[in-house]
Every structure is written in C-alpha cells, then in structure tokens.
Amino acid sequence: MAATSILIIDDDPEFVELTKAILETQQYDVSCAYDAHEGFTKLEERISDVILLDIMMGKGAEGFIFARKIRKDHRFAKIPILMVTSMREQTGFDFPGEPIHPKFLPVDEYIEKPFEPQVLFEKIERQLAKRNAG
Numbered sequence: 001m002a003a004t005s006i007l008i009i010d011d012d013p014e015f016v017e018l019t020k021a022i023l024e025t026q027q028y029d030v031s032c033a034y035d036a037h038e039g040f041t042k043l044e045e046r047i048s049d050v051i052l053l054d055i056m057m058g059k060g061a062e063g064f065i066f067a068r069k070i071r072k073d074h075r076f077a078k079i080p081i082l083m084v085t086s087m088r089e090q091t092g093f094d095f096p097g098e099p100i101h102p103k104f105l106p107v108d109e110y111i112e113k114p115f116e117p118q119v120l121f122e123k124i125e126r127q128l129a130k131r132n133a134g
Contacts, residue, residue, distance in 0.1 A: 039053075050080050
C-alpha cells in the first residue's frame with residue numbers, strides 16, 4: 001500500500017521543514033509548497049491525501065482563498081484540509097469551539113501553532129478515517 005501523501009502549504013520555510021521532518025518519522029510521503037499558487041500547482045501534479053494549509057500567507061489570508069478554490073474544484077473537493085494557524089499567537093483572537101461555517105472557511109479541522117507532533121498525527125488520522133468512511 002502506498003504511503004499517505006501530505007501536502008504542506010505554508011510560507012514559513014522553517015515551519016515547513018520541521019513539519020515535514022516530523023511527518024516523515026511516521027512514513028508519510030510529504031511534499032511542500034510555500035504559497036497558494038505553488039500549492040495548487042503541486043496538487044495538479046499529484047493529488048494529496050491530506051493538505052496542511054496555513055491561513056495567513058503572502059499579502060493576507062491566502063489560505064482562506066486557497067481552501068475556497070479547491071473546494072470548488074471537483075478534482076480536489078474531497079481532500080481533507082487541516083488548517084494550521086498561529087492566529088491566537090499573532091492576534092490574541094481564538095477560533096470558537098464550534099465549527100466555522102463551511103462556506104466561509106471550508107476546511108475540515110484546525111491546529112494551532114505550535115503543536116505537539118502527536119496531536120498533528122491524531123488529527124491527520126482522524127481526517128483520513130472520516131474520508132475513508134464516507
């Protein structure tokens with residue numbers, strides 16, 4: 001069976017490299033993109049099983065725009081998106097406990113930077129299980 005493929009899209013090279021190294025300890029097949037445009041190109045080359053997506057990239061909330069774009073594309077609409085954020089650290093604001101409306105921010109789950117590797121693994125596996133059950 002092929003390894004689970006994960007695409008990390010984040011404009012912070014240190015975060016990307018560290019997260020890639022962490023994921024590879026669990027035998028995930030990891031590819032990386034440093035902005036939304038590169039992320040979309042990588043998806044077109046090879047569809048990933050899970051996307052780790054930063055909210056704030058480039059000139060603003062590129063992650064929001066990217067998530068909306070791929071949810072409208074039938075080729076990618078079912079890929080679980082794990083939104084990675086340091087929003088609380090940067091702004092003091094927190095995501096509410098209840099899910100954000102899927103039309104506003106169409107992602108499957110959130111994880112706050114910095115995170116423990118085990119939490120990341122659990123969230124990825126939960127999304128894969130949901131996708132495979134559906």
